[in-house]
Amino acid sequence: MQYLLTLLLFFVGTVQAQQRIVSLNGSISEVLGALGLESQVVGTDITSNYPAAMVSKPKVGHNRNISPEGVLALHPTLVIGLEKQLDPLLVQQLKNAKANVVALPQALSANGIRQMLQQVAAATGTSAKVPVIQQQFDQQLKALHLAPLHQKVLFIYARGAGTLLAGGAGTPVEQMIVLAGGENAMKDFKEYKPLTAESLVAANPDVLLLFTDGLASIGGAEGLLKVPGVAQTNAGKNKRFITMEGELLTGFTLRLPQALQELHNKIQR
Known part of the structure; x- marks a missing residue:
């Protein structure tokens, strides 16, 4: 046997x-x-x-x-x-x-x-x-303790200055922002749409969130400040720009606890 x-x-x-x-x-x-x-x-x-x-x-x-x-x-x-x-x-x-x-x-x-x-x-x-x-x-x-942060976060998908999209409702990033204790700054449309100065100023986010390589594609923080409307927002005035690696932020993987803690900490700062 x-x-x-x-x-x-x-x-x-x-x-x-x-x-x-x-x-x-x-x-x-x-x-x-x-x-x-x-x-x-x-x-x-x-x-x-x-x-x-x-x-x-x-x-x-x-x-x-x-x-x-x-x-x-x-x-x-x-x-x-x-x-x-x-x-x-x-x-x-x-x-x-x-x-x-x-x-x-x-x-x-x-x-x-x-x-x-x-x-x-x-x-x-x-x-x-x-x-x-x-x-x-x-x-x-x-083990996570993610208290509400009362911060409006806008996710910008960037692939160079010519491709800037604002993240709306129903995206994986919105779900992550909410789970991490933040609030999605743009919820009046679904998925993604081209970012405009008018919509950016109207949303007035406290924090701008991008993929790490996305921010690099537009010249870093200095390049982001040159995007029309950014400098007029609370995020722009306070230079509250945060980034995360794309797959970690949106993948919903076994690293979810790590991703949520990282995002929470970055929004909180």
Whole structure:
């Protein structure tokens, strides 16, 4: 009996060791890392930059613009991504090539992160690792004490001075701002719209939040102050400009407690 059990465990370990996983989302890549599967990931999308081992993996493009040829060239045994990001045509092409494709939902909440952990673990045969990881995540969340900050925060998506978008209602960033104790400064429209001086002055945010590389793309704080309307806001007058790494801020990953604490601290200063 002991021999059979040992043989079964060896077989399961061998099957897992033969996995060739392509992750098409940074949040999923983080979960794969937490499950100890970095060595079995053979490719990722460009948003996958954590844990560090994911940075050097072959890249197959942005998660919303993936070519099937690039994925299939890696001979994956599992291709995993988010339902809302995967092009149905891509999924069909991969399935036609006999690839095993798993498309997961994503809820922007702590419970959504728990569900993603469980689903990724089930797809990769690592469900036994879930309880310990989830317990650690829950303990980190419980340790947070994020009091209301009474600060209006405006998120600006920047890709150079020619691409400046204001974040409205229903975005992952808005959810993060609220969870961290702040208030979204622009809630009268959904998703994103071009930033204007008029809307900026009317919203009068206390804090401007950007991705770290977004602020760099417009010349840092000095460049941001040159954006029409910024200098007339409370944020501009007090130079309350804060940044966070994009995937940490918007990914809703197992690093959510860290992200919320960081955002809370930066808004509070």
